[in-house]
Amino acid sequence: MKPPNTLTHLRHPRWWALLVIGLWLGFAVAALPRIPLWSMVPITGGWLLLARCWRWGAPRTSRPVRRVWPWSLFPIALWGLYVFLANSFGKVDLGAVFFHLQAGMEEHGGGERIIAAILYTLSMVLLLASFTWLVRVDHRWRLTERLLALALLAGNPMLYGIGQRGVAIVTDDGAWLDRQYVEPVILDAPRDPPNLLLLYLESLERTYTDRERFGEAYAHLEALGEKAVVFEGVRQVDNTGWTMAGMIASQCGTPLMPAGLLHDSQFEPLGKVVPGVDCLGDLLADKGYALSYMGGASTRFAGKGVFYRDHGFDRVLGREELEPRLEKPGYMNSWGLYDDTLYELTVEEIRRLERQDGPWGLVNLSITGHAPHGYPARDCRERQGEFDGVDILYSVECSAWLARRLVERLEDEGLLENTLVVVASDHLTMRVSAWEQLVTGERDNTFMLLGEQLEPRRLEVEASTMDLLPTMLEAMGFVIDWHRAGLGVSLLSAEPTLVEEHGLDTLNARLREETALQERLWEGLAPPQGPPPPPEPVVEQVVETPEDQAPEAPEELP
Structure with a gap:
């Protein structure tokens, strides 16, 4: 049929x-x-x-x-x-x-x-x-x-x-941003410089504080902020919206403008990352700080290890270095260590640093809030119940709770004496399950400072993550030139930021149109310009042998 x-x-x-x-x-x-x-x-x-x-x-x-x-x-x-x-x-x-x-x-x-x-x-x-x-x-x-x-x-x-x-x-003025750049210089340091603990919370933007849209997901960071200087209004400019770019913006005071054709070899990974500028690690290393970086993911991804090693860090610890220290080797996600494990090892590293003479700095990068769904740790699952594998707010709550628990544990052990604690998101989150709610209004990054000398308060600012570098330096008691470093301005000063003066749209437009700042960032990676110089003319040098130097026979007398 x-x-x-x-x-x-x-x-x-x-x-x-x-x-x-x-x-x-x-x-x-x-x-x-x-x-x-x-x-x-x-x-x-x-x-x-x-x-x-x-x-x-x-x-x-x-x-x-x-x-x-x-x-x-x-x-x-x-x-x-x-x-x-x-x-x-x-x-x-x-x-x-x-x-x-x-x-x-x-x-x-x-x-x-x-x-x-x-x-x-x-x-x-x-x-x-x-x-x-x-x-x-x-x-x-x-x-x-x-x-x-x-x-x-x-x-x-x-x-x-x-x-x-x-x-x-062909832009008429391709160096406006470069002219705004101020070389980071420490003019004076406190007699007893504080330690620094810088916690980057992956994608944990401050936008999550809105309880009408996101419930209690951010509540633990809000509780931590009750004893901190909390900055509201830290925006995101272009070229700062992924992990390496966010860390470079906050530690070097510049957006991460890719090397492009300035790269010395287009077919191999970068051998250096922003070698043309001094960053937080360079400045602190010059002042005698022992510096460590710790993250659960591989430091070989996106040049993280290259960046930290080249900018003053003594120890750079990622997945490859930390995995052998796990008590349960199978407890890993596709990126690397879960944050409950990472924070345990962070406590051990701080204990080690405390036993040394001199100030120390530790930069730590979490993974829990990573888009699209996050990687909530086992300790969170035991506390929060089953994870559906999709809800980013579950992971946001987990990340906030783990960070608060870490800071409070370090305080209880007396490991944060004379220490500035910085809690910051590396960048705004990318597409997640709460995306439609996130993009309905203005968004801003997490940035808070905790320290014995800092009075807890909330500051409304119009700033970007580039302003974190000078703010951290001044919070540590360092004196810097005109409260500025890179393109950033200390948010503890009365100086206006570039976002306040010119707006995000202007900064983003300049980033798309200029090359001078890019050339500054990657100075040293650019291949030589123009044809090679002509070779020096070879001048034949006559060297007399010992026989040549023998005295001539006297003329015979008649």
């Missing part, structure tokens, strides 16, 4: 190809404006309805199939990459893409994103194959798809961003 005529039509490759194109179109439209994912169903249905009305893939006037390659394949692939990045991270940051490509992505964690990337790639191959089939069998698409290729290229935000960066070559 023959199947119904409708089913016969559905078996035709035409409908499978059109369905793949429609699903991708629906997904892209749903993902980019952040509308509900189910909306891709009516979008796909509308596409298939148009395809049926216009008989796409089955024109009334048939022409021979031509084995051509569509001009639109590359533009479509670029859009696919853009959709993947936007759906994964919320905002496509080309600076982050370029930096990670050059700094190296070795020992990358987040296995779920690797799986997602593989699935995206496979679906993109299906899309390109389906579109190629449609163009080959339907001459109408062959006539118009070149115009489609141009439209896709012109409308892709990735290419628009690259074009804006290229404007830097």
Whole structure:
């Protein structure tokens, strides 16, 4: 018995190809404006309805199939990459893409994103194959798809961003940011300089304080802030929105403008990270500080180890160095150590530093709040109950509780005497389960200072993470030039910040258009400019042998 005529039509490759194109179109439209994912169903249905009305893939006037390659394949692939990045991270940051490509992505964690990337790639191959089939069998698409290729290229935000960066070559004033830069210099130091404990809480932005949107997720950090100087209004400028960029912004006072063509070798990972500027580690090392960095993830990822070793740190401890010290080696996530384990080892490291003479500094990077879902530790699961694997607020609460517990434990053990404790988010979070609630208003980063000499209070500021460097230095009692370091201004002073004076939009526009600050950051990595100098002319030197130097025989007398 023959199947119904409708089913016969559905078996035709035409409908499978059109369905793949429609699903991708629906997904892209749903993902980019952040509308509900189910909306891709009516979008796909509308596409298939148009395809049926216009008989796409089955024109009334048939022409021979031509084995051509569509001009639109590359533009479509670029859009696919853009959709993947936007759906994964919320905002496509080309600076982050370029930096990670050059700094190296070795020992990358987040296995779920690797799986997602593989699935995206496979679906993109299906899309390109389906579109190629449609163009080959339907001459109408062959006539118009070149115009489609141009439209896709012109409308892709990735290419628009690259074009804006290229404007830097012809910008009238390409050194405005560089002129704002103030070389970090310590003019005077206290007689008994304090220790420094700098806790970076991965993606734990202060926006989570809004209890109407996020409940009690941030409550433990708010409790910690009751005895701290809390800064409200620390914004995020471009090129500071991922972990390495956030740490460099707060420790060097500059955005992380990728090396680009200034890199000495385009086919190998960076050998140095921002070698042209002095950062927090350089300044403290010059004052005799013993410096350690600790993080649960690999220090080989994104140049973390290179940065810290080159900027004054004696000990750089990541996954490779800390994993052998675990009591339970199997207790790991795809990035590395869970934070309850990391903080136990942090206490041990501080005890070691306390036994030494002289001041110390320790920088610590957590992993619990990492997008998209976080990596809540076992201690949190025992306290908070089962984790559904999706809810980022569960991980935010876990991260805040672990940080508060660590600080209180160190206080109880007397390990924070004459110590400045800094609690900060490395950057705003990327796309997470609470994304729609996060982006409904202004967002700001966590930044608080705890110390014996600091009076607890809340300060409303208009600042960026670049202002953390001079603020930390002044909180430690150091005197710096004009309350400034890098592009940052101490938030404990009355000096206006660049965000207050010029606004985020102006700073971001300058970052896209200028190159002088970038050249400062990567000074020493740039290949020599222009042709090599001509070789020195070789001057033949005559050296007399001992025989040459013998006295000549006297002339015979007549």
